[in-house]
Amino acid sequence: MQAELIEIRNHLAQHEPFDQLPDAILDRLVTQVEVAYYRAGSTILEFGQSSTDLNYIRSGAVEVFRRSGELYNRLTEGDIFGQFGLMMGKMVRFPAKALEDTLIYCIPAAEFQELWETEDSFADFVEIEDRTRLRTAVERQGKSSNLMTAKVTRLLSRETVSAPATVRLQEAARIMTEHGVSALLLMDESGSKPVMKGIITDRDLRTRALTEALPSETPVADIMTEGLITINSEAFIFEAMLLMLHNNIHHLPVVHNGEPRGIIGLSDIVKYESQSTLFVVSNIFRQKNVQGLIAVSKDVRDSYVRMVNEDANSHMIGSAMAGIGRSFCQRLLALGEEKLGPPPVPYCFMALGSMARDEQLVVTDQDNAMVLDDSFDPAEHDEYFKALAKFVSDGLASCGYTYCTGDIMATNTKWRQPLSVWKSYFTDWIDNPKAEALLNSNIFFDLEGIYGNTVYTEQLKTLVAEKAQKSQRFLALLARNALNRTPPLGFFRTFVMEQDGKQNDTINLKRRGTAPLSDLIRVHALACGSKAQNSFARLRAIAETQLLPHGSVENLRDAMEFIAIVRIRHQAAAIEAGQQPDNNVRPEDLSTFERRNLKDAFQILSSGQKFLRYRYHAPAARSLQ
Known part of the structure; x- marks a missing residue:
């Protein structure tokens, strides 16, 4: 092959859609290519003229226009144009001009037609525009992840095991043992149709019944968990995973048209998904001190890499990492309360930024704040919350969540305030949007209550939504x-x-x-x-x-x-x-x-x-x- 043809071939082979062509086809194609040169400002294609070639930009820059004269696109080295005319009636649909001195490889219409009809990757590329191509790329990336395509019903291995909410502890334990389940759905049968009332798990029997030495005849309703979080049977496994991560629950009832279909557990997803993100979260809550959390934090990056290698999408990865980050916060807050004693007034620990948006990755710092009850008295109560905030912030830093360089943390007195003060903050930021207020808006308008009285954060969200x-x-x-x-x-x-x-x-x-x-x-x-x-x-x-x-x-x-x-x-x-x-x-x-x-x-x-x-x-x- 001549040196000039080798140069053309090598350049084409670096760019889509030619980089996907078999070597033999590419070798033949370059022998048909003609080279054209256009000076800056000269017309390359006019609307309505006959389409004779697919144009490939070797060097220079080209502007492509709509028939109205409006600029449609700017193209440069490695881009193609003229394909739509070749596909639709052999007439130029988008006129083009050389924006600067430009060298074009002209691929004859007959060669284009053969590639279009015989090479799927080539056809896919030339048939779609940039934004449709991006959508196709995004969809292609997510299709190979089982977590993204498998429904939660795949994890259901048995019919729902349930009992009346009036059942006694001993009977509930017997039913769970007989059926070999770790969770029992409890139904309210007082109406014309049974409805889900609550759930009891093996853990509940251990921590709420045996530890407290409750009599076997105690009604199970005394220790069951109410306010059930459920998932629809049409949901995907990754949605169940995110729901369990977000709410720190180990059992999730699956429903269809309001009727229970079964219960999936943490172990079901851990067995199904190789990333074991939920296992990391579960392990976090088993730790008894900060040193244990530091040890667990070393698993976070491994979990991240495994999720990427399993082709999870960005929403799933961001939500999973945020769920892990929230879990570290929640466990540190619980350990802090064990160390310092119960809080003197109710409070809510508030995540900000990427953690609140469920878009957290492994390169992240900590952005957080505290919303305190309006009964808060700085003189009486602030030493406690200052110490708690420092305990949590230092613990997070030890687990890989670096301190915020802008001091957007609950350790900063300004961001550790009663609910009424927070409401005044947000009101002022919206009513008087000065430079600092706008900067705060980019940080604090992504907020999520993750521990304590989270109704405070919901009130702030409502205020922002109504006023903004x-x-x-x-x-x-x-x-x-x-x-x-x-x-x-x-x-x-x-x-x-x-x-x-x-x-x-x-x-x-x-x-x-x-x-x-x-x-x-x-x-x-x-x-x-x-x-x-x-x-x-x-x-x-x-x-x-x-x-x-x-x-x-x-x-x-x-x-x-x-x-x-x-x-x-x-x-x-x-x-x-x-x-x-x-x-x-x-x-x-x-x-x-x-x-x-x-x-x-x-x-x-x-x-x-x-x-x-x-x-x-x-x-x-x-x-x-």
């Missing part, structure tokens, strides 16, 4: 704040690299990707009055309104998922290589598939930010580019 959507000034300034972090795309859809010392020539996928996405999603969620905290849950709430143009919610969801999963895999690869995980990736370390779809995702973020400015009349913000 009524304040257009607050939303406009919050939107402007959300525009401070821009996606790392240059004029030609090339990546803009960080220039920050040791992180030179990298892309920070958090600062320039997932963080600005969560910022703009938060603004829209507040505007529609949603109390959801997770970005994907917020998008579902936004979708129920007419707030965004058609298709925008799906595009934002796909962009968030793809950027997040690339970030997650980068961290997992670092852990497996014995390196410290971070958020900075080098484009040359990414596959062609990842680079192309990251560009698509960043373009969606860019478009989302433009709409954010338009929708809320946000004044121009300082760019980080």
Whole structure:
């Protein structure tokens, strides 16, 4: 093969969709390629002219337009254009001009037609546009995980074992032993139709009955757990896993049309899922001191890597890691209360940021606060809560959750206040959105009560949801704040690299990707009055309104998922290589598939930010580019 043809072949082989072609086909294809040169500003394709070639950009940059003259896309090295005309009537549908001096490889229509008809990967690529391609990429990533596709009914091995809620302890124990189950569903049979009343487990019999030496004739209702958390039979196993993680429960009734179908236990999921994330959580709550928790914390990264290798999606991984983080907090709070004694007044420990959003990864610090009962008296009570906050914060740091550099922790007196003070904080931040208030909004408007009297946090969520959507000034300034972090795309859809010392020539996928996405999603969620905290849950709430143009919610969801999963895999690869995980990736370390779809995702973020400015009349913000 001539040197010129070898150069063409090698270049094509580096880019989609040619990188998936068999060697023999690629060797034949390059012999048919013609090379064309266009000076900057010259027309390459005119609307309506005959489509004769698929155009591949060897070097330079091209602008593609809609027939109205509106800019449709900017393309650069390795991109293709002209395929839609070849597929739809042999007429150019999107005119194109050279933005700078450009070299084009022209692939004849006959060669394009043969590849389109015979090579599935080639056809899939040319038939779909960027955002549809990104959606396909996202869907492809999640399909191989059994946890994502298997229903909870797969874990049900027997019919529901139940008993009347009036049964006595001895009889309940006999029924559980006879059927070989670790949990018994208790039914209220006083009405025309039995309804679920509560549940009792082996652990309940040990800790609530035997330990207290209760008589065998004691009604089981005295020790059963009421307020059952259940899951629908159509739900997936990963949803059951997240529900158990979030609520720290070991048994979950499965229902169909309100009727119990069975109970799945922690052990069922642990056996099914190799990640054993629930096992890590269970192990956390068995620890008797901080040293034990430190030992367990070493399993967290292994669990993270296993989930990535099992192809779990970003929502599942983020929720699982947040569940583990919450469990460390909850156990430390319980140990702190054992050490310091019972709290003098009720309180709620509040998670903030990524833990509250269920989007936590392994590179994270601690953001938390305390909401105290309004009966709190600083002189009488604050020494206790200060000591408890320090015990928890130090324990978290020992378990790998570093101290917050901005001091957003319950150890800071400002963030350890009565409910009434917290209400005044949020009211002031919304009514008087100054610079500090807007910064606080990005942190404290993702909040979740994880221990104690969590009704306090629910009250704060309600206050925020009601007030924020009524304040257009607050939303406009919050939107402007959300525009401070821009996606790392240059004029030609090339990546803009960080220039920050040791992180030179990298892309920070958090600062320039997932963080600005969560910022703009938060603004829209507040505007529609949603109390959801997770970005994907917020998008579902936004979708129920007419707030965004058609298709925008799906595009934002796909962009968030793809950027997040690339970030997650980068961290997992670092852990497996014995390196410290971070958020900075080098484009040359990414596959062609990842680079192309990251560009698509960043373009969606860019478009989302433009709409954010338009929708809320946000004044121009300082760019980080």
